Structure formats: C-alpha cells, structure tokens
Amino acid sequence: MSSRWLRFILVILIGVAAGLYYGWVVDPVQYLDTDLSDLSPDYKTDYVLMTAEAYSAERDFDLAAQRLAALNGASPQAIIQEAILFAENPGYTDTDRALLRDLNRAFQNGEVGENRPGS
C-alpha cells in the first residue's frame, strides 16, 4: 500500500476520533422526556430525601415504596443507601441525613404493622 493511502486512512481515523470526541464529550446528545431513573445521583438523592421528608409526616410505608419504585432501582433499600452515601457530601443537613436514615430503617424493618396506614 502506498504511503498516500496510508495517510488517507490515517486522516480518516483522526477525523473519526475527533467526531466521536465532539459527539460524546463536547456536545453529546441532549435527551428530553427522560425518566426519573435517568436523574443524576444528586437529583436522585434529593428525590429520596423528599420521599423521606414526606414519610416523616405521613408514615405511609406503601406510599414511600411507591415513590421510590418510580426510580426503577434495584430495590428501595439500595436506592436509599445510595442516597445516604451521597448525602455525606457537604450541603446536606444533619436533619436530612437523619430523615434518610429513618426511611432506611423503615424499609429494613419492613414497617409491618403499626406504621402502615389503616392497620
């Protein structure tokens, strides 16, 4: 193969690499109509925190589970534990962390019985 062909293939590869970098890193596709499960970790953590805040007043285990299920995670507990880890970041208050732990305890215990509404 002549050096001319080699140079041609080389610049094509350079162009492909540049195109991929631009399309994936510099200006990636912006998705619209995303799901709650696509939220970035900080927003997911805030979503879980809101669930915990609401749960602290409502004490409605089923409703909290339903809200967490909207995140399409592995399990509610896994989602909460991820949120607890993320909430170690500065900016979350001790109250926030306590609420998340409270929600976590509720799911660990299954909240069978007294905290279920109507029971």
Added chain:
Amino acid sequence: MTGKERGSLYLLTGLVVGLALGLLYAWVIQPVRTAQSTPATLKSADKDRYRALIAAAYAANGDLLRAKARLELLKDADPYNALAEQAQRALEEDQDSKQARALGLLVVAIGQENGSTPILPLISSPQIGINETSTTGSPEAVQPTRARSKPALILTASPASTMTRAASTSSESTTTAVETPAPTSGSTATQPPPASETPQFTPALTQTFTPTSSPTAVILSTRTNTPTPGAQFVLENQERVCDQVLSDPLLQVQVTGTQGQPVPGVEIVVSWPGGEEHFYTGLKPELGLGYADYTISSDETYSLRLAEGGQTVNGLSAVDCEGSNGERYWGAWLLTFVEP
C-alpha cells in the same frame, strides 16, 4: 492545480469524511446515554410526580424556600401556574387525595408569598364573560367568569396542622440564616435542596458550583402557612353574573386587600342544609390570586362566609340566565370581599 495541492485536498477530504463518520456514530448510531439528566428534562408524567413529591415534602416540613428551589429545578416557564394546574388536575381526579391536598397547600403558600405583588394577571383567559350588572368595585375588580366544571380545592385542615416536623427544621416566625454554598459550608435550616445539574453536589439555589469561591447569601425564611384571617374582610359587592361559557352554576369569590391587590389563601366556607365545604382563594391563578369558585347544585340554597368570621351571605341559589336567543343557562354569584 499542482500535484502538491491535490495531495493536501486529498487529506482534507479524508479528515472531513472521518469527522462525518465519527459524528454519525456519536450522535445517531450510538449516542452516549448516561444517568445524568436533570428534573428539567423529565417527561411530563415524571415531572408531575416530581412536583407532587415536592408538595408532599412541603406539607411535611413547611419549608417553602426549599420547595420553591426544588420547583425551579423543573424549569417550567411559570412554576406557579404549572403547580396550580397540577393541583387542579389532582382535584378533578380525587379531591380527597393526599396529593391534591399537598399540591393545594403549596399553591396557597406560594400564592400568599406572591400576594403582596400581583404578579399574575387577574384574567388571562379568552373565555371571559359579560356581567349582568355593572361593576361597582375598583378598577382591579375585573370579573372572572370562566367556566369550571369542578369545585375549587377543598381543604379540611389548615397547613399548620400538617407541620409535624416543622419545629425541627425551622421556626414559625421569620428567621435569618446565612448560607455559604461552598464545599465547606455547614448545615443551615433553610438550605435549599442539594441537587445540581452536574454529578457533583451543587446547592440548587444557584445551580452553579464554583469550588474556589465561597459566596455568602443571606436567605430569609418566609414561611407563610396560615391563610389570611377572613375576619379582616367585608363584603363589598354581590352580583349576578351571566356567562354562557359557564357550564355549571357557580359561586365566585374575589378577595382583595387594602391596596386592591388580590389576596390568596383565604379560606371560604360554603354551607347548605346538611353540608359544608371549605375552599381557598388563589388556586386558579389564571383567574387571579384572590379568586375562588365553587360549583353549586341548582336544587340547594347556600350560605357563604370567610372562614374566620365576618359577614355571612345567605340565600345563594343557582343563577338562572337567559341568552339573547331566549335559551336558558346557569350563571354565577360573584361576591367581592375587600379588606377595609
């Protein structure tokens, strides 16, 4: 064209072809998909879920500042209207649901906070009707007569009754807190939700994060959870309104303050033999922050008063109207309360 120029052109062509292939692959064939989206890009149904959860959290902790910061994340063109519309939809689906109530409480709270400055037009709907009688009130007393097939929000308890955890996070009175949205900032009672548009933690109030700077913002907690006491208002005007757009007989209430500004969050009690319901102004912001309406039955006679006392208006029954062609339709009673 010399041979050297042809050679350069040849390489440039290769580069352009490569770029095109790379972009085709990156944007069309295999676009990058990461879990990095923001609430603003959520599909409509999930935005509704997110908004409902914001309202539920507000109903639990009473932190209006945080609720508003969270609503901002959705980047609605008009967050207040979006919230009010969702509250309306929730009401139409199930008036007694926790969700409808929480959404309503948040609408009222935000409306109350905005109530001092009429940021929304009193009427923005093209479905404005005509009045059977002339308006006797102030110039601001435009008559909202848009049709409503469902009653306004029915709330059976004040927002304060749900603030079971409020004491742990903030006080009832106005407080001042200093927030430093830097990585070393401490916890504050009124800190907005810690979410950002980047994977790193960013205080949502500014939605930008600059680790090298530590701007300090003074945030006033502005919890306004108690509807304005009704005893401050007196009935200024009572009139029949005929508008063929109205599909059901209505009681319409307009409450304005001393400066003629609409007052949201005023609890209104409507009663009839064997029943009573409560509704609030400000839940239909497109008709004005001081506006509320209630669909009545054509068979009953109603009484209406503001919740915390004041004058009771009796003998309110469905208004029977006649169109220009002799057709009959239901109208409304418009009651205007003002703060002396």
